Amino acid sequence: MPDIWIPPEEGWLKLNTDGARSLVDGSASYGGVLRDHNGKWIHGFNKFIGRCSVVEAELWGISTEMDLAWGLGCRQLIIESDSSEALRMVQQYTFGGDPYVIISYIRQICNKDWQIVFPRLLGLITK
Template structure:
């Protein structure tokens, strides 16, 4: 069992992002949420991306979130991603991929302009609001939408987060046979 709410330092913002794919339509979307130091909603977003794979959707969502962090002048940001591969790429300065190089370069440049940044992996179960925002992007009429307040369907999730709700993560059971 783990807590959904991260531990914050004063004036720190939390940026959680997520990508989403629609298997039937083959389209991708991204979304995310910036919270304040006590876990309150600051600003959310969702983006319709079009045809892309899950890694591209994840990195688009991160780029959008970082741009919003700059717009609100966030000086300390804890980036939490459920895409472990993206966390590893961000922490590997020598990583190169021609398909995503421009998006990755933008993310690293945006991160470099924030005085205090940490990037960490979190489990998918702790990223429910961001997952829902990314799913909204799959079907929204506009390419990019900024949500100043939580959309109605996210209010129960946001309230659960603000109360510090916990959720279980099922782990595989390993047994050895002699």
């Protein structure tokens, strides 16, 4: 049975993001959508980023849209990704101990004055 999109509570935005990587040449991209509690489309995005791992593409998608959500005035954000590895890396971040610099940047964004929830990890990232 396919996953069903569940809207966030009023006052929250939900980010759904996905990364992809070509098995042929290693090129990668990310994309996704930001929606409100009514399912209203706020912003869609996609970007080709060259050669990298699919996990890194997921992380770039998360960071890019977190920046956008913050800039739009969002202060309560739910982030959904199908990459449990990317989400685990963000949650278990230790300074200087991760293979991707982008994880450090995502943690900096998380430390702003807002609430970020990663439901697949069943956790709230707090400052």
